[in-house]
């Protein structure tokens with residue numbers, strides 16, 4: 001469980017995080033979404049005690065992070081995969097972390113295996129690709145089998161196979177009852193990974209929703225193709241639907257697909273298509289955060 005309350009952080013005159021409050025619950029993947037500069041990394045850094053809030057508080061498992069003894073056993077985080085000593089071998093980097101948290105070398109080998117780096121464990125981090133560093137960072141996060149995991153843009157630098165792997169890993173960790181918070185600026189990525197989303201812009205919470213409710217909220221219409229379109233239109237209109245022409249049949253709003261199917265059956269109308277359609281979540285998300293985008297491309301600015 002992560003609890004953030006009225007969290008506020010200013011850098012000079014700029015408010016990076018602005019009275020942000022939310023709770024991240026265990027047993028599901030929570031996506032932390034927002035455009036570049038929205039304040040995701042700053043929020044995560046405050047949760048991890050790396051930045052001090054100007055106001056408000058962040059608690060992990062009921063306590064401020066800096067009151068957690070041997071934190072790696074409770075909270076695992078992947079923030080900046082670049083922040084590792086390039087001269088160290090990957091395994092030695094993990095061994096040092098393990099020692100500081102009274103964890104044995106066996107755990108190091110387990111996590112190296114889990115992230116697929118066993119064969120390169122003795123190689124220096126300096127020679128690692130971004131994807132390999134990302135995997136090593138994830139190994140470090142998993143080292144103490146923590147109940148809470150935070151991943152800041154974990155798919156950065158990963159190839160498609162790596163992206164699928166991290167997605168499956170996060171879902172598997174949440175399925176065992178862990179709390180997983182993952183940041184991204186892509187709704188399309190979160191659609192495949194997260195059960196729940198928090199959307200922020202300019203440091204403020206814009207929306208919190210389950211992924212399922214979000215899809216429902218942006219449901220657009222139902223595409224219907226009927227053998228007798230005239231009879232169908234009149235039956236649907238009579239029932240309170242709004243019918244508009246569509247190149248593939250007719251677009252109906254105001255009635256669910258289930259309801260339309262029942263109405264058609266009652267009137268003996270054969271349906272060839274009955275398809276609920278949603279606005280693209282990515283488009284909806286871009287609209288939602290449009291006012292909060294820090295840097296825009298030429299034509300809009």
Ligand SMILES: Nc1ncnc2c1ncn2[C@@H]1O[C@H](COP(=O)(O)OP(=O)(O)OP(=O)(O)O)[C@@H](O)[C@H]1O
Pocket residue numbers: 011014015016034035036037038039040041042043185294
């Ligand atoms: N150490 C710092 N000093 C000054 N300004 C900072 C610092 N860290 C972050 N900021 C500013 O705070 C705001 C929020 O940044 P943050 O990195 O938290 O956003 P983000 O949502 O993680 O974005 P991104 O997706 O680009 O990483 C930005 O305007 C950023 O320039």
